[in-house]
Amino acid sequence: MRIDISMLPALAAAFMLIFARIGAMVMLLPGLGEVNIPVRLRLGIALALTLILLPLHRSDYHVNMTTMAPMLVLLVHEIIIGVVLGATARVTLSALAVAGSVIAQQLGLGFVTTVDPTQGQQGALIGNFLTILGLTLLFATDMHHLVIAALDQSYKIFSPGELMPSGDVAALATRAFATAFKIGIQLSAPFIVFGLVFNLGLGVLARLMPQMQVFFIGVPLSILGGFLMLAAVVAIMMGTFLDYFGGVMHELTPRG
Template sequence: MDFLMSNVFLRIDILLLVFVRFLGFFATSPIFGGRNAPTYAKIGFSFIVSTIVLSTMPTMTVTYEDTILGYVLLVLKELTVGAIFGFLVYIILTIFYLAGQLIDYQIGFSMISVLDPLSNIQVPITGNLYYFMVLTILLVTNGHHKIIQALFYSYQVLPIGQAVFNSELLGHYIVILSDIFIISIKVASPIIGAILILDFALGILARTAPQMNMFVIGLPLKLILGLACLVVVMPLFTMIYNYVSKELFEKLFFIIKGMIP
């Protein structure tokens, strides 16, 4: 208790800045944020992790203008840093929403969407399935622990108040968004390829037997083939998760380094 009093609570100004960065992350990340986690739980967990960070880094210091405005600006800066990290995790995991949207467009589910009560947005059916599968694998494999470790690492390379927000950081986000589109197409490519082959077969069949209604025949065939491909791809989902999780941590460290002055 004496250790905590001397190293944590007597440095309440630094504790608040550490707390704000974690709070910004937990409020925006899809794993810890959303309506599934109570607000008091986010605040309490952020405070607990902040005390651990400050107690394990006793030499952590911060410089700012000795005015209320200077400290408030520093708090907003740290909140923005945490929100950027959480938003990055969110946009990386939206790979599966986008892949599901591409799959649904091919198999005929594009007009059907469900309301995600956690994020309060309309999401595709297949994308919602992929998203919750990857969240389950992430929690089972302790991926959320690695994300918190990445936040701990951020204090070593990006001390409090040292983050910079410039056009280079925006360029990093643009590169990440372009990579997200590429990865989502790769995730959906097996089913898209199978449906494309079926479209070619239906086109040849329409030329050889024009009296057949390919629109009536094609819709159920695409649905059956798409669902069959989903069943076949499911055992390979662990490989997909490993690839996406590797990209997630690489991009997270990429953004952290992008804010180093």
């Protein structure tokens, strides 16, 4: 019995290129690309996704095996695409960090910081709480399936071997940053109104009763009222964020 192995080099090249795109995206994905996630686990997830997508998109790659230059160009191209997709999802999650920072400032807790497990650096306490809660809900509601679908459908947006549309990528990045900031401000809008009204009330009280130590009364009341408001609106905030995240992923998943 004879076994034809002439297709192995082309298959290995396609595997490497698909793995480059998926691996670069997984290293930046929310929940999977965190610094405290073991590298072997991230590598295993990237390899598993590569094995799943390889039969679907192997024919999209036409690699010239006679020289290494086209292979290296394609490899860099795939890594850049993976970084763009992963960074888009990562920036989407940053809307919660923006909202948490604004909320903390309005409640007088802007100086209270802890280590953000998703970034490995200091962040506002409420922002870290919202980020972890958002990540939990993304996996609990199977929204991470949309990320995998966007990765699969990315071969329709960024076809292998074609020149990357730098204008579209720049527009995607600009829109992602602007929308994340806008959603973060919208999520924290009730607390901005609360902070404005509360501080105006304290100002009026200080003018009416100059002998009262308004600061010692205002800070505890501001924190208490802010936490009560957070408990009341956190479900709506997370629902809005999930709708926003799903909308961004659907933009990366063209139909047809």
